[in-house]
Amino acid sequence: MIPLTLQAAQKVSGLLTNANALQQAVSNLASSCGVDVPPITSSQVVLSSASADIADMNLQLIYPRICIYSTALKNSQIEKFRSFSGSVTITSEVFASGNLASDTDQWIHFYVEGMTEILRQNIGDWGNGMFFSGMYDVQLQPPKAGGFGYVESAKVVCSIDVSRS
Numbered sequence: 638m639i640p641l642t643l644q645a646a647q648k649v650s651g652l653l654t655n656a657n658a659l660q661q662a663v664s665n666l667a668s669s670c671g672v673d674v675p676p677i678t679s680s681q682v683v684l685s686s687a688s689a690d691i692a693d694m695n696l697q698l699i700y701p702r703i704c705i706y707s708t709a710l711k712n713s714q715i716e717k718f719r720s721f722s723g724s725v726t727i728t729s730e731v732f733a734s735g736n737l738a739s740d741t742d743q744w745i746h747f748y749v750e751g752m753t754e755i756l757r758q759n760i761g762d763w764g765n766g767m768f769f770s771g772m773y774d775v776q777l778q779p780p781k782a783g784g785f786g787y788v789e790s791a792k793v794v795c796s797i798d799v800s801r802s
Contacts, residue, residue: 641710641725642710643684644765646705646727647684648767649705649727649795650684652756652759653682653752659682659748660677660678660679662750662752663676663677663747666750672747674743674744674747674748675701677702681699681702682705683703685698685704686706687704692704700732700784700788701733702732703731703732703748705728705729708728708794710723710725716800719800721799721801723798723799724796724798725767727794727796729752729793729794731748731752731792732789732790733748733788734788735784735786736785736786736787737786738780738787740787742789749791753773753775766799768797768798768800774792774794775793775794776794778790778792
């Protein structure tokens with residue numbers, strides 16, 4: 638059986654990549670604002686905890702990209718007779734890069750909004766004993782040198798409640 642920490646990260650990845658949901662959300666948002674934002678395809682959503690510096694050395698990881706991974710697992714035993722009753726914390730790092738800091742500074746907001754829109758649309762039962770309350774936290778980072786000139790990132794952190802026998 639796949640470890641719970643990987644299953645939860647795969648669930649989030651699946652929400653973003655199923656029918657190119659993230660790409661559609663970002664495209665719709667950008668076109669409604671009259672802004673040109675580089676597309677983010679399903680192949681650019683990866684299960685990886687690699688930092689931007691390490692991922693830049695991997696030719697398969699390009700910009701924009703989202704790296705999804707588990708950062709915490711807590712068995713709080715809310716349901717006393719379950720083997721696991723607690724939460725898994727999932728972090729999704731969103732990266733944008735361009736030759737102008739002003740571009741990356743704008744694009745990152747569209748990627749984050751597209752991702753959080755998908756999360757908001759999927760509140761509730763995710764199957765396999767996983768439930769999403771809808772709560773998430775976004776932490777935006779300022780642009781820095783790297784990538785195609787400048788890289789900007791954001792972390793979207795959410796907690797998945799889990800109940801397993």
